[in-house]
Amino acid sequence: MAEKKANNTRRRFYNGYELARWRKWRGFKDSWVDFREWLTEKKISGELIKADPVRAFKALTYYHWLAPYLGSGSMVDRTIDDAHGEALLIAHKYMQFLLKSNVEALIKIIRADERFGKNEYAEKMVIFEQDASPILIGGFPNLTNAVEEPYFGILATANDQHAGHYFTDIIDSYGLPSDSCRNSSVVCGVAIDDQLPYYGACLVTSNAPCDSSVMNSSVVERRLKVPSIQGCTPMRWKDEDTREYAIAHVKEVIKFIEDCTGETFDWDAFFKTVRQYNEETRIQHELWELAKSPYYPVPSVPNLLYRSFQLSFSSGLNENCAKIGREMLAICEKCVKEKINVRPKTRHRTLVCGAPSSYYMHFSTWMYECWGVNTVCVLNNMSHHEYIDENDKEEALWGVAQLWEQAIMRRHLVGGYENMLELFEEYERFNCDMIVYYDDITCKGSKTMTGIIQDTANEKGIPLVWIAHDLIDPRSIPRSEMRKQFNDFMFTVMNEQPLDASLLEFDDSKGW
Amino acid sequence: MKYYGGCDVGSTYTKAVIVDDTGKIAASVIQRSRMNAAESSEKAMADCISQVPGINSTADLGYIVGTGYGRNRVPFADENVSEISCHAMGVHTVDPTVKAIIDIGGQDVKGIAVAPDGTVKNFAMNDKCAAGTGRFYEAMARSFEMSLEEFSTLSLKAKTAVPITAQCTVFAESEVIALVGEGKAPEEIAAGIQMAVARRCFVMAKKAGAVNSITLTGGCAKNEGLKKAIEKVLKIKVTELSVDPQLMGALGAAEFARRKGGAKA
Amino acid sequence: MKKAILLICKPAGVLLGVAALGFGAIQAVYWLNLDNKFMFVLHRILNKITDRVPRDRRF
Numbered sequence: 001m002a003e004k005k006a007n008n009t010r011r012r013f014y015n016g017y018e019l020a021r022w023r024k025w026r027g028f029k030d031s032w033v034d035f036r037e038w039l040t041e042k043k044i045s046g047e048l049i050k051a052d053p054v055r056a057f058k059a060l061t062y063y064h065w066l067a068p069y070l071g072s073g074s075m076v077d078r079t080i081d082d083a084h085g086e087a088l089l090i091a092h093k094y095m096q097f098l099l100k101s102n103v104e105a106l107i108k109i110i111r112a113d114e115r116f117g118k119n120e121y122a123e124k125m126v127i128f129e130q131d132a133s134p135i136l137i138g139g140f141p142n143l144t145n146a147v148e149e150p151y152f153g154i155l156a157t158a159n160d161q162h163a164g165h166y167f168t169d170i171i172d173s174y175g176l177p178s179d180s181c182r183n184s185s186v187v188c189g190v191a192i193d194d195q196l197p198y199y200g201a202c203l204v205t206s207n208a209p210c211d212s213s214v215m216n217s218s219v220v221e222r223r224l225k226v227p228s229i230q231g232c233t234p235m236r237w238k239d240e241d242t243r244e245y246a247i248a249h250v251k252e253v254i255k256f257i258e259d260c261t262g263e264t265f266d267w268d269a270f271f272k273t274v275r276q277y278n279e280e281t282r283i284q285h286e287l288w289e290l291a292k293s294p295y296y297p298v299p300s301v302p303n304l305l306y307r308s309f310q311l312s313f314s315s316g317l318n319e320n321c322a323k324i325g326r327e328m329l330a331i332c333e334k335c336v337k338e339k340i341n342v343r344p345k346t347r348h349r350t351l352v353c354g355a356p357s358s359y360y361m362h363f364s365t366w367m368y369e370c371w372g373v374n375t376v377c378v379l380n381n382m383s384h385h386e387y388i389d390e391n392d393k394e395e396a397l398w399g400v401a402q403l404w405e406q407a408i409m410r411r412h413l414v415g416g417y418e419n420m421l422e423l424f425e426e427y428e429r430f431n432c433d434m435i436v437y438y439d440d441i442t443c444k445g446s447k448t449m450t451g452i453i454q455d456t457a458n459e460k461g462i463p464l465v466w467i468a469h470d471l472i473d474p475r476s477i478p479r480s481e482m483r484k485q486f487n488d489f490m491f492t493v494m495n496e497q498p499l500d501a502s503l504l505e506f507d508d509s510k511g512w
Numbered sequence: 513m514k515y516y517g518g519c520d521v522g523s524t525y526t527k528a529v530i531v532d533d534t535g536k537i538a539a540s541v542i543q544r545s546r547m548n549a550a551e552s553s554e555k556a557m558a559d560c561i562s563q564v565p566g567i568n569s570t571a572d573l574g575y576i577v578g579t580g581y582g583r584n585r586v587p588f589a590d591e592n593v594s595e596i597s598c599h600a601m602g603v604h605t606v607d608p609t610v611k612a613i614i615d616i617g618g619q620d621v622k623g624i625a626v627a628p629d630g631t632v633k634n635f636a637m638n639d640k641c642a643a644g645t646g647r648f649y650e651a652m653a654r655s656f657e658m659s660l661e662e663f664s665t666l667s668l669k670a671k672t673a674v675p676i677t678a679q680c681t682v683f684a685e686s687e688v689i690a691l692v693g694e695g696k697a698p699e700e701i702a703a704g705i706q707m708a709v710a711r712r713c714f715v716m717a718k719k720a721g722a723v724n725s726i727t728l729t730g731g732c733a734k735n736e737g738l739k740k741a742i743e744k745v746l747k748i749k750v751t752e753l754s755v756d757p758q759l760m761g762a763l764g765a766a767e768f769a770r771r772k773g774g775a776k777a
Numbered sequence: 778m779k780k781a782i783l784l785i786c787k788p789a790g791v792l793l794g795v796a797a798l799g800f801g802a803i804q805a806v807y808w809l810n811l812d813n814k815f816m817f818v819l820h821r822i823l824n825k826i827t828d829r830v831p832r833d834r835r836f
Binding site: 451454458463464488491492493495 | 593594596597625631632633634635637718719721
Binding site for chain 3: 017019020021022023035038039042060061062063064067068070071073074077160166193511512
């Protein structure tokens with residue numbers, strides 16, 4: 001329908017790669033902001049080597065999953081590509097926070113790794129598996145948490161689209177099923193290939209919501225050789241009947257950590273973490289109120305990454321999380337109050353749901369640049385957002401169980417059907433006019449609901465597009481195929497022409 | 513009299529249609545596609561043009577729209593439109609009462625919900641798997657050592673259908689050969705094949721919101737046995753189109769060309 | 778007087794020149810995306826070093 005222009009946006013990139021030949025010119029003011037923030041990001045990234053250069057070198061030359069983080073600078077560029085004005089600053093600040101947190105987490109892992117020598121840190125770490133919130137660590141001030149899957153799989157693939165399938169190939173050739181969720185499969189591959197760091201006093205696995213994770217957890221537990229417990233609180237959508245069991249099980253997990261580490265659970269310290277978590281939640285609620293406005297400036301991808309971090313890695317443990325949230329809230333309030341429009345290309349407001357593709361984390365950025373489709377609500381962000389009781393112990397433990405039940409990849413994919421149909425309520429709330437549903441082909445969680453979701457969208461007259469992807473492996477459904485699915489929908493159902501025809505079809509299959 | 517052209521370059525067949533400025537079909541052509549989509553489109557359109565007195569080349573056409581699998585390789589097209597939109601418009605031109613289409617092409621199957629103005633309301637597509645497509649039927653006809661036309665009416669003679677359990681074209685072919693070897697009646701096996709395809713179409717049709725008033729387009733629409741099977745599975749009567757259903761994409765493209773060309777004039 | 782001015786201006790000028798060169802170099806790294814290009818090459822090298830899966834176990 002639209003012909004490619006002679007001058008095309010992609011000429012800035014090497015053909016086949018997401019590596020830019022030169023940086024984007026954003027006008028004097030925005031380019032200065034971008035340059036200034038880039039300097040900060042370089043300083044943050046340098047900390048990874050500076051903290052312990054010898055160990056960092058050993059880790060980089062041993063772990064296949066670590067080198068992709070060298071691409072974090074390019075990843076930041078990709079996720080902020082569609083941002084201008086206040087949106088650019090917000091995007092940079094979110095990404096800097098994420099970079100800093102990632103660097104700190106990777107430093108923790110490298111420092112504690114006994115593969116490179118005995119150290120005092122290994123025994124102080126409690127490993128939490130599969131995006132289960134580490135909030136309980138707040139009650140153990142002398143311990144620190146480690147999370148694994150995201151660093152080996154999702155985040156590594158967000159930096160380099162080909163990072164993850166190296167490990168999923170390993171599990172395929174090992175004989176394990178290859179049609180299961182790639183997120184947990186990656187860690188299984190890491191474990192089989194002896195690429196798990198040697199650290200941790202104990203491991204808390206979770207009932208990450210599928211057979212894939214159960215399969216992979218068992219492999220990881222055997223390889224890690226540390227005591228483990230399955231932190232399997234019920235996943236029955238807001239079912240009060242499970243309360244007694246859930247609270248009892250959280251207590252078991254606490255006792256397990258106490259037994260493994262010799263530490264005692266400190267309720268005062270835990271409630272301090274809970275208060276911090278509630279503050280993070282409050283800020284997020286205020287942001288969502290602002291998101292209804294056409295002047296909401298926050299680009300979706302940096303916010304998604306920030307919120308994922310806040311729920312799965314921090315949950316009140318990282319004080320900077322709320323600090324950055326407050327700063328961004330102030331900027332958003334200013335934009336909405338003064339009606340500053342930093343998303344002028346917006347033609348459609350979309351709600352995005354389902355598990356986003358790790359190898360195409362910046363798909364929302366492309367949607368905006370190519371088609372003017374502004375992502376105003378990411379349903380994954382609306383995982384647990386309730387307040388946990390700050391005084392009563394039993395209520396607080398029920399809150400922890402609910403936090404695990406409603407974690408990312410659980411709340412809107414498993415546990416019932418009312419939670420999955422919430423997407424239509426959020427669609428109304430955020431004044432959207434279309435829905436993009438990421439259809440992870442290996443994710444069984446939502447498969448039984450796809451018919452109902454489609455039927456409901458048809459009844460309500462809501463344009464809904466399914467974007468199939470393979471989460472970690474771009475070889476089965478490459479980025480170009482994801483774009484094609486969206487292009488077909490926009491041309492055919494939405495009757496739109498692209499804002500930038502040069503972004504319709506291009507090759508970015510080779511690297512990063 | 514002004515004329516407008518539409519060219520639908522498919523994986524298996526290339527279709528070309530020329531309409532006059534009232535939208536009436538002046539000429540049409542269906543030809544086997546070659547490896548080179550540009551050559552396929554040039555030949556088809558040239559043959560179509562030769563049927564219309566007074567025009568000698570594509571330059572004499574007011575506007576041309578390309579569509580189909582090879583739509584970006586139609587060198588003489590003024591514009592390319594998605595085949596989904598063209599099928600919807602083509603069917604709407606022939607019968608505006610039709611609200612849903614199942615398009616079974618050479619390599620893909622689509623369910624299309626049509627809006628009252630002929631635009632697309634929603635669609636669902638399977639372009640990853642050959643099962644239930646023209647390729648599948650070619651493989652099945654080969655197993656029966658029949659032509660496609662002979663195979664398509666074979667199932668009409670059956671009283672019952674032998675279920676085909678394999679989902680995959682490759683395995684289905686093996687299964688059919690095994691059933692033939694077991695001495696099962698060919699018409700009953702053929703009926704089983706038609707039911708298997710119809711069930712796949714059911715999913716596409718439902719995803720596209722098809723409720724009633726459905727029609728078939730694409731080459732497989734001429735398969736009588738499939739039509740009967742789809743009516744049985746969907747419990748809806750399939751609307752017969754007065755124009756060759758395989759031409760719907762090209763006709764829709766020509767109609768888009770007529771509207772665009774007319775507006776330009 | 779002239780000597781005094783030169784005493785201050787020469788090192789100041791040198792410093793300014795070095796600072797300008799440094800800023801220019803950083804700008805060049807930024808605008809030509811040299812940091813990411815370097816990391817890309819380094820990443821490829823590290824991939825080769827850390828790829829220990831035998832050929833017969835790869836697809």
